[in-house]
Amino acid sequence: MNSTSGSQAQRSSGGGSDALQALLEKTFAPVVARTLLMVARRRANCPEGEISGGVLATVVREIEGSLPAYLADPERRRACLSALRAFLGERSTSGTSPIVARLVPINSDADMRLVTEAARSCARDAGMSVLDQTKTMTVCAELARNILQYAGSGELRLWLVDRPRRGIGIEAVDRGPGIADLARVLSPSYVSRTGMGIGLQGSRRLVDEFDIESAPGKGTSVTLRKYA
Amino acid sequence: MSESGTPIIRLYSNLIVPIQGTISDAGIAGLREDVTRRIAAEPVRGLILDMSALSYMDSFVTRVVRDLALIARLMGVTTVLSGLSAEIAITITEMGLGLSGVVTTLNLERALEELARQREEESRELDIGQPSSA
Numbered sequence: 001m002n003s004t005s006g007s008q009a010q011r012s013s014g015g016g017s018d019a020l021q022a023l024l025e026k027t028f029a030p031v032v033a034r035t036l037l038m039v040a041r042r043r044a045n046c047p048e049g050e051i052s053g054g055v056l057a058t059v060v061r062e063i064e065g066s067l068p069a070y071l072a073d074p075e076r077r078r079a080c081l082s083a084l085r086a087f088l089g090e091r092s093t094s095g096t097s098p099i100v101a102r103l104v105p106i107n108s109d110a111d112m113r114l115v116t117e118a119a120r121s122c123a124r125d126a127g128m129s130v131l132d133q134t135k136t137m138t139v140c141a142e143l144a145r146n147i148l149q150y151a152g153s154g155e156l157r158l159w160l161v162d163r164p165r166r167g168i169g170i171e172a173v174d175r176g177p178g179i180a181d182l183a184r185v186l187s188p189s190y191v192s193r194t195g196m197g198i199g200l201q202g203s204r205r206l207v208d209e210f211d212i213e214s215a216p217g218k219g220t221s222v223t224l225r226k227y228a
Numbered sequence: 229m230s231e232s233g234t235p236i237i238r239l240y241s242n243l244i245v246p247i248q249g250t251i252s253d254a255g256i257a258g259l260r261e262d263v264t265r266r267i268a269a270e271p272v273r274g275l276i277l278d279m280s281a282l283s284y285m286d287s288f289v290t291r292v293v294r295d296l297a298l299i300a301r302l303m304g305v306t307t308v309l310s311g312l313s314a315e316i317a318i319t320i321t322e323m324g325l326g327l328s329g330v331v332t333t334l335n336l337e338r339a340l341e342e343l344a345r346q347r348e349e350e351s352r353e354l355d356i357g358q359p360s361s362a
Contacts, residue, residue, distance in 0.1 A: 109252040116249075116284060134315035137284040138323070145288050199287040202323030 016051035016091070017041075020059070023087055027080045028070065036063055036070060045121035058124055060088045101159040106147050106174075115144040115156055119170075122158040126168045128228045135206040136168065136226055142199040143172035143222055151176020151219065167208070167227030175219040182214055234259050236266060242274040242343055243267070243305075244336070247293070249282045256292045263296060267303050274343035275300045278336050280311030290325045297330045306346060308332070310339035 017037070024033035040062035041047050046055045064084060071077045102118050104111065119140035123133040140156060147154040154174030161169050179185055186200060200222075204210045209225035233255050237244040243266060251259070266272065277293055279285070285293075297307035309332040320327070333339040 109254065112252070120283070131315045131318060134284050134313075135319050135322075138286050138319050141284060141286040141288075145286065198323075198325065202287055202325060205322050205324065206319065 016056050016059075019087070020051070020063070023083055024063070024080075026083070027076060032070065036066060039066060044124075045117065055121075055125055056091060057088060057127075060084050101157060104156045104158075105153070106144050106155055107153045109148065112141065112144055112148075115140050118156070118158055122160065122168050123226075123228075126160050126166050126228050128167075128226075132226065132228060136170075139203045139206050139224065139226070140170060140172075142203045143170070146199060147172060147174045147176070150174075154219075161225065161227075165227040167225060170207075170222075170224040170226070172222045173219065174221075178216045178218050178220055179212075179214040180216045182212060186212070234262075236262060238266075238270065238272070239340070241272055241347075242276055242340065243270075243272050244276045244278060246278045246281055247289070249284070251289070253288075260292075260296060260299065264299060264303065267300060267305050272305055273347060275305050275307045276310055276336065276339045276343070277307060278310045278339070279316070280313070280335070282313075282316060285312075285316045285320055287323065287325055290320055290327065294327060294330065306331070306343060308339040308342050310334070310336045 021033055021037055024036055027033075028036065037059075038047075040059050041051070043062045044055055044058040046059065051059055064081060067077055067080060071080060102122060104114050104118050106115065116137045119137045120133055123136040128136065140158075144156060147156075151174035154172065154176070157169075157171040157173070159169045161167050184190055186204070188201065190201075200212075203224070207224045207226045209223075211223045212220065213223075214220040234245060234248055234251065237246075243263065245259070245263065248255075263275065267275070275297075277296065279293075282289070293309065297309070300307045307330060309327065309330050311334070312332060331342060333342050
């Protein structure tokens, strides 16, 4: 369902997963190392496949978080922590952060969960605070609900940006009826029966850049940027 | 468990509804029906909507919550909203979405205390209104 595209999607140098496993095996038995890694990957929303650059930091952070539960000895814990930090530092300086794109098709209520989960993990990969993650999820939920309500179906695209600052780009596209009078819908005094104005105007306040294109019969495309 | 998929728990004379983050449009409509039916059928005085399982709240969920509180009030039941996270509170405020008129508390325990306190006040007012029998 979630497909990963992105013209410049780049693989992290070498297997991030294998390297982490090897690193953990210096401290833990192989089976414990595997469990630790598996749990961290699941928490980082990257349970399978290769770990890309942006997600790697999240996975390492999750491992660090669960270390106290696995390792009682503070000395060994410190050693393992510094090994993890060194590993991450090595990786992050080798090349720019990869551009990850996610595409979530929106066809029914059930897709709302995929939308907000994708939004959360993207925001997390961009290094956003929990508050900004919440805002990003909220904005994506608004956009997806508008699509479901007015166009029936469409899609949401998410990608990481690092210029001018780290953050994420969001685009919601549909081929629905479009909005005839954009200025009116976006004016603060506009309140639709269904509440679309509130959602769009609210979303605009939560992000750093907001752009909307629409024409009757041609669908609507909303493009946003939010920086960490 | 009700038809809407959202559990409604009765505790003393309160209904406690833990709002789930994954609730759908259909689920919301069902929930409204379930809550009003139980308010009408049972001796309920308070309604607690617990939001602590939510990781975000968009304009749709906000409106649903406000409507539910209004409907309950029209049926003589006080609604208390509990467990809104700081992140959600900040986000909905920045969006300009209000929950005015709805009493909110930090957590479920405070919500129960708030409803008990309100009920106590009401009964005290009733006592004053009637001539003492002594």
